Amino acid sequence: MKPYRLHIFVCQGKRCASRGSEDLLEALKDRIKMEGLKDIKVSKSGCQKVCKETDIEGEYSPAVVIYPEGVWYRKVAVSDLDDIIERHVKKGEVVERLLHYRMVK
Numbered sequence: 001m002k003p004y005r006l007h008i009f010v011c012q013g014k015r016c017a018s019r020g021s022e023d024l025l026e027a028l029k030d031r032i033k034m035e036g037l038k039d040i041k042v043s044k045s046g047c048q049k050v051c052k053e054t055d056i057e058g059e060y061s062p063a064v065v066i067y068p069e070g071v072w073y074r075k076v077a078v079s080d081l082d083d084i085i086e087r088h089v090k091k092g093e094v095v096e097r098l099l100h101y102r103m104v105k
C-alpha cells in the first residue's frame with residue numbers, strides 16, 4: 001500500500017455534529033471517491049477543541065484538519081468543499097477564508 005499524501009479529519013464532536021458535520025464527512029468522502037483521489041484519506045475525529053475557542057457554542061463548527069500540513073479549518077460547509085478540494089487538496093493552497101490556524105513548523 002502506498003502512503004497517503006493527505007489525511008483529512010472531519011470533527012464529529014457534539015458541537016460540530018449539531019452543525020452538519022456528519023453530512024460534511026459523507027459529502028467529502030463521496031467527492032474524494034468521485035474525483036478518484038486515492039492518495040487522500042478521510043476520517044472522522046472527536047472534538048478538535050476549535051469549538052471551545054469561542055463563547056458562542058458551535059460558532060466555529062464544523063472543524064476540519066488536514067495533515068501533514070496541520071491546517072485547521074472552521075465553519076466548513078458542504079458548499080466549501082469545492083475550494084478545499086480544488087485549492088488545498090489538488091494545489092496545496094490554504095483556503096484563507098476558512099483558516100482557523102495552522103501548526104507552527
Ligand code: FES
Binds near residue numbers: 012049
Ligand atoms: S465538537 Fe468539533 S471542534 Fe469541538
